[in-house]
Amino acid sequence: MTKKGIVLVNLGSPDSTSVKDVRKYLNEFLMDERVIDMPYILRMLLVRGIIVPFRAPKSAEAYRSIWWKEGSPLIVLSKQLQAAVQQNFSAPVEIAMRYGNPSPKDAYDKLMRQVPGLEEVIMLPLYPHYAMSSYETAVVYMEEVHKKFNYPFRLTTIAPYYNNPDYIHALAESIKPYLQQDFDKLLFSYHGIPERHIYKGDITGSHCLKVNDCCHVASPAHQKCYRHQTFVTTELTTAALGLSHQRVEQSFQSRLGRDPWLTPYTAKRLEELPKEGVKKLLVACPAFVSDCLETLEEIAEEGKEIFLHAGGESFTMIPCLNIHPLWVQAVTKWIKEPVSTASVAL
Template identity: 65%
Template sequence: MTSTGKRAIILMNLGSPDSTATPDVHRYLMEFLMDKRVIDYPWLFRKILVGGLIVPFRAKKSAEAYETIWTKEGSPLIVLTQQLQAALQPLVADPVEIAMRYGNPSMEDAYRRLLKKVPDLEEVIAVPLYPHYAMASYETAVEYAREIHRRNKYSFRLDFIKPFFDESHYLNALAEHIRPYLKQDYDHILFSYHGVPGRHIRKSDPTGNHCLQSASCCETASPAHATCYRHQCFTTTREMVRLLNIPEGRYSNSFQSRLGKGWLEPFTDIRLEEMPKEGIKKLLILCPAFVSDCLETLEEIAIRGKETFLGAGGEEYTMIPCLNIDSRWVDALAGWVRGYAEGDKTMVLG
């Protein structure tokens, strides 16, 4: 693609603490959990809950969890996002930066770096690296980027790549990434998505009367599906099953990382305990809500999940890594950016 010299790209990911030191993890968790789109309670109650109860008890335990996955280069999520930036840059003409919703590098840092490279910057295309729409992931990333943009009164245009849970190039990249693992002997493949509270699903429903109102709501056509995380997760699984010809009865969905009651079910950790008793001894598991491996995939699923499954009588447990810097995934990203540059706004948030 030909650069105008006045366009740039920002890859947005969740974020990570600066180190595994408990104070750094404490600081990161406070920023993360005080987000009103993550814990959607009134500010004062959220402050008491997060600052007085959750973080003081969770920071040390989380720091220990981060230590099990930390690399000499730093946080896997940050490193992998940097590697994605490096892989994408040769395929596009405009400068690529990265930003995290929480922690460093921040969105303001990314804007500043881009303006230094392109002083007469006219447009930025931001890519939230979340396949599915959720208040606590895609929505908060977009609103955060917009708020920093407004606060600093930047003159450049800001657009966003929309959730890509059903976009053909993404789906094909994910399917081909999974395909080699299906050659091994397995009993079941579990699609483990990050959990969210049911109230988030209902709050994101623009109709106000569709999501979680019936057992078949995700299969019944509705405008609500444009912002329904549960429907979008199920759509990704359905498309993987179709593209990979996974037999009926050999796959299922679950939701991990729950915090409190009322979260989407079934729960991944419970299913990992139950499956061996149901005759599922050889398991493949993947986390399609993430495109980059992180604490939730590397520690929660690859380490603790494996211990749970094998401890319950399972025999073989294989976690399929996230897309990370799979060349087909990088090509899909590049294609969306090139399409944007050529005037195709199909993948742009409406």
């Protein structure tokens, strides 16, 4: 038997809600060339000179509004998933964060100590969809650390699972109980990315955002197209729930800066929906598998306030998969059969 270890990779979080720790985290996050993709000097001037000094105090306040007594929700939930998955394996399971702690080196070193002669580490990025600012940067960073410290084991990376039947089933079942309440529409709110990231990820150079209805026209570009993959997740989940398309909508959140990002924008739709007769709203956030600042504060607090202020009557944010039994089951299956994560086509 191959001597194995497992690492679950998530986005990350500040170590605390202090402005100092949030500033440190934002600097690391926003200086990532796959997040703000501009030349280093320009990126440094923008991030350290403009964005972080103004954003850190506001972000620290936002983190304080959702922080749990055990710590950062994202870190706490990642550890809970780690513990749940560990129950199904004799091989050790660790977590690593793309930004902040625990680092990839922390995770690798722990696995090395626990498994003398470690031969393989199976890495599961906790991002269902491929985007250069999420899945890609996490995988590349884990590989860079692996190479830099010359670890002897090989890395096996589980592919994006946006249309994997196990993921869709877990997502649909996590949403289903909330459909028992009276609602007008279910909004799938995905993390947004700049349109330029879509162009950069187009391996054909001629399809994404150039071909009419590009996300629904078959193309090799789709293997790295975040926009296409979110549409697939929405459509497959809608079908699994047996909902009509009239009761479902999709939008994108977390816009930063003035450049064009994927539309429609969640905040704008939350303001418009009540005027269109949508008074009772459910919101799911499939781009996140662990609740975090972007779900607990941006959607459950800010989003709710926008919607109700615009005339909405009820607003429910559906929790992320977190440690839903079917999600734990799916992760366990993929780790046991990492070469069997091929997804079904829409």
